[in-house]
Amino acid sequence: MRKILLPAMAALLVTGLIPGLAAASGGAAPGAPGAHPSWLPANKTGFGTAREKASNIWFTLQAGQLSEVYYPNLSTPSVRSMNFVVTDGKSFASVDSDARSQQVRRTSADGLIYEQTITDDQRRWRIHKTYVTDPARDSVLVSADFTSLTGKPYQLYAALDPDLANNGADDSSRTEGDALVSRDATTAAALAAKPAFTSTSNGFAGVSDGITQLKKSFELTPYSSAGSGNVIVTGQTAVDGVRSRHVELAIGMASGERAALDTARTSLRQRFDDVERAYDSGWRHYLDGVKDVPASIKTKKERDLYQASVLMLAASEDKTHPGAFIASPSMPWRFGNNDPEWSPSGTYHLVWPRDLYQIATGLLAAGDKAAANRSVDYMFGTQQLPDGHLPQNSDVDGTPYWTSIQLDETALPIVLAQQLGRTDAKTWAGVRKAAEFLLSYRADNGKASPYTQQERWEEQDGYSPSTIAAVIAGLVCAADLAKHNGAAADAQRYLAAADSFKAKLSTWTVTTNGPLSADPYFVRLTKDGNANAGTTYNLGNSSVTADQRAVTDAGFLELVRLGIYRADDPVIRNSIKVTDADIAFTTPTGQFWHRYTKDGYGEQADGSPWDYTFPAESRTTYGRLWPLLAGERGEYDLANGDRSTAARRLRDLGRVSSTGDTMPEQVWDENAPSGQTGFPAGTPTASATPLAWTHAQYLRLAWSVQSGAVIEQPRVVRCHFLGC
Numbered sequence: 001m002r003k004i005l006l007p008a009m010a011a012l013l014v015t016g017l018i019p020g021l022a023a024a025s026g027g028a029a030p031g032a033p034g035a036h037p038s039w040l041p042a043n044k045t046g047f048g049t050a051r052e053k054a055s056n057i058w059f060t061l062q063a064g065q066l067s068e069v070y071y072p073n074l075s076t077p078s079v080r081s082m083n084f085v086v087t088d089g090k091s092f093a094s095v096d097s098d099a100r101s102q103q104v105r106r107t108s109a110d111g112l113i114y115e116q117t118i119t120d121d122q123r124r125w126r127i128h129k130t131y132v133t134d135p136a137r138d139s140v141l142v143s144a145d146f147t148s149l150t151g152k153p154y155q156l157y158a159a160l161d162p163d164l165a166n167n168g169a170d171d172s173s174r175t176e177g178d179a180l181v182s183r184d185a186t187t188a189a190a191l192a193a194k195p196a197f198t199s200t201s202n203g204f205a206g207v208s209d210g211i212t213q214l215k216k217s218f219e220l221t222p223y224s225s226a227g228s229g230n231v232i233v234t235g236q237t238a239v240d241g242v243r244s245r246h247v248e249l250a251i252g253m254a255s256g257e258r259a260a261l262d263t264a265r266t267s268l269r270q271r272f273d274d275v276e277r278a279y280d281s282g283w284r285h286y287l288d289g290v291k292d293v294p295a296s297i298k299t300k301k302e303r304d305l306y307q308a309s310v311l312m313l314a315a316s317e318d319k320t321h322p323g324a325f326i327a328s329p330s331m332p333w334r335f336g337n338n339d340p341e342w343s344p345s346g347t348y349h350l351v352w353p354r355d356l357y358q359i360a361t362g363l364l365a366a367g368d369k370a371a372a373n374r375s376v377d378y379m380f381g382t383q384q385l386p387d388g389h390l391p392q393n394s395d396v397d398g399t400p401y402w403t404s405i406q407l408d409e410t411a412l413p414i415v416l417a418q419q420l421g422r423t424d425a426k427t428w429a430g431v432r433k434a435a436e437f438l439l440s441y442r443a444d445n446g447k448a449s450p451y452t453q454q455e456r457w458e459e460q461d462g463y464s465p466s467t468i469a470a471v472i473a474g475l476v477c478a479a480d481l482a483k484h485n486g487a488a489a490d491a492q493r494y495l496a497a498a499d500s501f502k503a504k505l506s507t508w509t510v511t512t513n514g515p516l517s518a519d520p521y522f523v524r525l526t527k528d529g530n531a532n533a534g535t536t537y538n539l540g541n542s543s544v545t546a547d548q549r550a551v552t553d554a555g556f557l558e559l560v561r562l563g564i565y566r567a568d569d570p571v572i573r574n575s576i577k578v579t580d581a582d583i584a585f586t587t588p589t590g591q592f593w594h595r596y597t598k599d600g601y602g603e604q605a606d607g608s609p610w611d612y613t614f615p616a617e618s619r620t621t622y623g624r625l626w627p628l629l630a631g632e633r634g635e636y637d638l639a640n641g642d643r644s645t646a647a648r649r650l651r652d653l654g655r656v657s658s659t660g661d662t663m664p665e666q667v668w669d670e671n672a673p674s675g676q677t678g679f680p681a682g683t684p685t686a687s688a689t690p691l692a693w694t695h696a697q698y699l700r701l702a703w704s705v706q707s708g709a710v711i712e713q714p715r716v717v718r719c720h721f722l723g724c
Contacts, residue, residue, distance in 0.1 A: 026223040031207025033229030037168030039345060040067040040081055041609075042332035043686040045104045045660035047312055048112035050135035051282030053319045057138045057253055059131055060329050061660065064102035064118045066131065069140055071187070071253040074318045074326045075349055075395040078187055078253060080161040080168060084118075084144070085214050085234075086125050086241075087155050093214040094120055096127060104660045109304040110287050111280045112311050114660060123149050125241055127156075130272075132279040134250075139267040141275055142249040148241030156241065157220065158197075158249055159210045159234040162189045166344035173202040173233045174225040179264065180233035181257045190252040190260040194268045195244075197235030202226040210234025248272050283311055291367035294706035296647060302654045306702060308661035309695035310366045313359055316692050317371065323378025324396040325371075327355045328665070328688040333609035346401045348688045350393040353379055353409035354456060355693050357416050361712045362696025365703040369420070376422055379413040380430030388433030389441070392454070405453040407441065408467045410434050411474025415562070418477035419714055423484040432490065435478035438471055439497055447529075450501050455525055456555065457595055459540045462525035462548075463508040466555030472498045473562040473717045480716045495720070502564060502721070507531065509556075510571055514549030516582060521575040522556035523549055524596045541600030542614040542621050553596035554579045554629060557636045561710055563718030567640035576636075585625060585670045589682025590652020592625035592667060593633070599623025602666055603685060607673030624666040624685050627656045631697030635710045643708055650701050653694075656682065662690035663698065 046061030058070040069079035087093035101119035106112065107130070116129045130143040146156050160180070164171050164187040173182035178196035182189050201223045203209035209232035213220055220236060237247045252264030267275065290310060297306045318324040328348035330336075335347045360375035382398035383390050389410045391400035414431050422431075441449040443461065450471045455464035475498040482491035511531040512520045526548050527535050538545045556575050559565040565572055583594040595601070602610055602623040614620035634649035657663045664684035672679045704711045718724070 026201070026221045029201075029203040029208040029223035029226040031204040032227050033169065034204030034209070035206030035230055036338065037080065037163055037205070037230045038338050039077065039163075039331045039336035041686045042328070042330035042336065042348075043658075043664065043684060043689045044330055044662055045658045046106075046114040046131065047315060047329055047662060047690055048114060048131060048133065049315050050133045050279050051286050051314075052135040055133050055135050055138060056319050057133050057140060058315065058329060059133065059140045061104060061114055061116060061131065063097045064099060064104075064116060065097040066140070066142065068329065069251065069253075070329060070349070071138060073320055073396050074316070074324070074329065075346075075397070076166050077345060077349065078162065078164050078166065079189060079251065080163045082142070082158060082160045082249075082251065083211065084127055085157040085159060085211055086120065086127075087157070087214050087218045088152065089155055089218050091218070092124075093218050095211060104658070106304070106308065106661055108280070109307045111283045112315060113276060113280055120149070125149055125154055130276070132276050134267045134270075134275055135278045135282055137252070137263050137267060138254065139250050139252045139263050141267055141272060143272045143276075144247050144249065146237075146239050146241045146245050146247070151242065153240035153242045156237045156239050156247070157210060157214060157234055158191065158193065158237060159232055160189070160191045160251065161205065161232045164189060168230050168338065170228055171231045172226060172228050173231040175200045175202060175222075176257070176261060179261055180235060181261055182231055182233060183257050186255065188254055188257045188260040190257070190264040191233055191235060192250050192252070192261070192264040192268055193235060193237055194248045195238040198238050199236040201234045203232055203234070205230040205232050286314060287311070289367075294702050296650060296702050296705040298651070302651070305654050305657050305661050305663075306699065308657075309663070309698050310363070310368075312662070312690050312695050313363050313692055313699070314368065314371065316359065317374075318396040321378065321382065321396040321398070323374035323376070324351050324382070325356050325359045325375065325692060326350060326396065327352050327393075327693065328691050330688045332665075332686065332688045333603075334611045334613075346393075346395075348691075350401050351378075351383065351396060352393045353383060353390040353413055354406070357412040358693045358696045360416055362699040364420075365700045365711055372416065372420055373422070376413065376417050376420060376427065380417070380427060380434075384430055384433065388437035390434070392458070404458070405441070406456065406458065406467070407438060407450060407452040408456055408470035410437055411470040414474040414481075415470070415477045415714055418480055418716065419712065423481060425485065428481055428485040431478050431481050432487070435475060435490070435494055438474060439493070451529070457601075459601075460525055460537065462527045463529050464525040464555060465505070465509045465522050466558045468501055468505055468509070469556075469558035469562050469564055472501050472564055473714060475501075476717045476720050477714055498720075506571070511549045515547070516550060516552060516578045517574060519574045520571050521552070521578045522571065524551045524553040524555065538616050539596075539598055539600065541610070541612065541623070542616065542618045543598050543600035544617055544619065546598065551597045552579050552582050554583075554593055554632065557632055560639050561632070561635050561713060563713045563715075564721050566722060567636060585681070587625070587667070587669075587682030588680065589655045589667065590630060590649070592627055592652075592682070593629040594623055594669070595626055595629070602687065603673065605671070605674055607676065607679060609686070622669075622671060624669045624687070625682075626666055627653055627664065628691070628694045628697040631694075631701045634701045635704055638704050638708065639710050639713075643705065646701065647705050650698070650705050653698050653701065656684060658684060658689070663694040664689040665691040665694065
């Protein structure tokens with residue numbers, strides 16, 4: 001009998017299918033607590049999750065690797081990265097994310113399955129990775145095909161960096177049989193493989209972790225555990241790139257170790273193809289319920305990007321807090337450093353009411369009215385504070401994160417509610433509180449609404465054309481909802497205030513003696529409500545101190561989009577000339593705009609990350625071009641009767657995406673970093689990507705070009721000011 005069993009047992013040992021055979025034996029890892037934890041750069045090339053609510057987990061991709069994984073909600077990154085390491089065991093060890101040849105794509109236009117193909121710089125190996133989440137549970141699955149390009153066998157390792165519950169400094173890990181588990185006080189992660197890992201190790205980042213070991217000695221010391229700190233877990237896979245090439249990995253998440261391990265192993269017991277098919281089916285079913293791609297989208301690449309934009313916006317909604325759509329699953333520049341002031345991480349994986357308005361109108365344009373209605377419910381039912389205003393931003397559960405008051409973020413939810421016909425009593429109660437706040441707000445310096453503590457770029461207080469446009473439109477929309485709820489006196493007050501604000505708008509924000517034009521034009525904002533005064537202020541972000549009359553942005557276009565000013569108004573037209581001369585730049589991709597004159601929110605001159613610590617006036621950082629502003633300009637073009645130019649801007653906006661169809665916050669401008677190559681103008685920077693606002697603007701402009709009109713312009717506002 002033994003002669004029969006022993007060969008069978010030997011075969012199982014070789015293939016690594018018996019749990020527990022890969023137990024680590026090196027004791028506890030040295031080097032606690034490890035290097036300071038930080039998040040990966042924000043230029044994500046992929047973002048995915050299952051459509052099903054049973055799968056409360058999201059993944060991102062960046063630079064050839066799996067980057068942040070969010071669990072149990074979209075405000076909580078719990079994994080920093082997972083890398084593959086290749087070594088021959090004696091002369092080299094290379095990491096997938098370090099390779100220059102990196103390709104990423106969605107496998108189909110109507111899904112969020114991603115593939116990465118990484119080729120070694122020395123052409124010794126190639127790895128092809130496919131990413132999905134399990135629709136039935138909280139796990140990320142990776143199917144990897146590893147090929148030796150030299151015919152020599154290599155060792156392939158997987159290294160997972162857990163930063164559980166948005167904090168990578170207090171995790172611990174250990175080997176559990178043929179798998180690895182990590183935990184902190186509230187969350188656990190498990191990494192398992194099929195075929196099972198042949199060896200495992202736990203270590204502290206930068207000291208004793210598997211990547212550090214392999215780069216140093218080309219060998220892995222099998223530490224069985226790592227105490228509290230910044231831990232990384234590593235497993236050697238059973239593939240060698242020659243005789244065996246395919247391995248599947250699962251990252252299971254839960255509140256406890258056993259549940260996380262069960263989740264990972266349950267996912268691995270399924271055929272990857274079956275999980276992939278179910279994952280894809282959920283998003284195909286979702287797309288069946290929205291509009292088809294409009295005819296304004298011309299090419300296959302544009303159609304793919306359009307559908308990706310719909311999917312990424314839908315994927316940006318938290319599954320336990322309906323209507324909570326985050327701005328971006330990323331932490332750009334200094335925000336990703338996990339310094340004490342930014343830990344736990346917040347930006348950009350938070351809910352901004354302004355961004356949520358943009359997302360909701362984008363999805364509404366694409367045919368997902370239910371998502372827009374959930375957004376209204378969330379803003380007035382979860383985010384709204386007792387005094388009526390909405391917070392600058394919040395976690396998905398509604399807890400405020402930053403606390404400055406931006407009046408447009410209280411006004412735009414009212415506009416959305418009115419456009420959706422939300423005349424019910426519950427919505428009206430929230431709208432009324434918001435409208436009353438817009439009337440009664442007074443800043444700490446005593447200045448009254450529509451003076452705002454911060455305008456839409458979140459850096460300055462003052463009288464802002466874009467903020468005032470939102471406030472005026474919000475009050476007119478509130479008046480309409482008031483009439484539907486029998487509150488005629490409220491409606492009258494709201495309309496009177498809107499008319500008064502519009503009458504004073506020119507005094508507050510239009511200069512007739514500014515240095516940028518002999519004719520009147522809108523300025524970015526005024527500090528004192530006198531647009532002809534030479535009041536100065538520092539622009540922030542290491543930028544200069546400037547006369548308020550010498551600083552322009554295109555926020556005044558909101559006055560046209562929202563139906564308050566005519567597109568052919570002489571001041572609007574001259575202001576366009578001013579902004580085009582001062583802050584526009586035409587790249588090979590298309591014409592785009594800076595946020596405002598001498599903006600400093602962007603990379604340093606040499607391409608290094610933005611930081612807020614540089615001295616004022618130093619001009620150390622430079623705001624680059626924002627593609628979404630081309631979308632806003634396209635909406636103006638439509639209002640001005642120029643459909644062909646709007647269509648061209650739609651085309652240009654569609655050119656800025658990554659190969660994974662993610663759209664950035666910013667693209668490189670006329671000042672390439674220190675004259676270096678590799679930063680072509682009009683291509684994405686390392687800013688927040690995917691930025692939901694950019695994707696939403698793309699959808700909105702596509703449907704506006706299709707209809708020949710600005711589709712989200714509130715009719716009640718246009719009729720009040722311009723006539724029907």
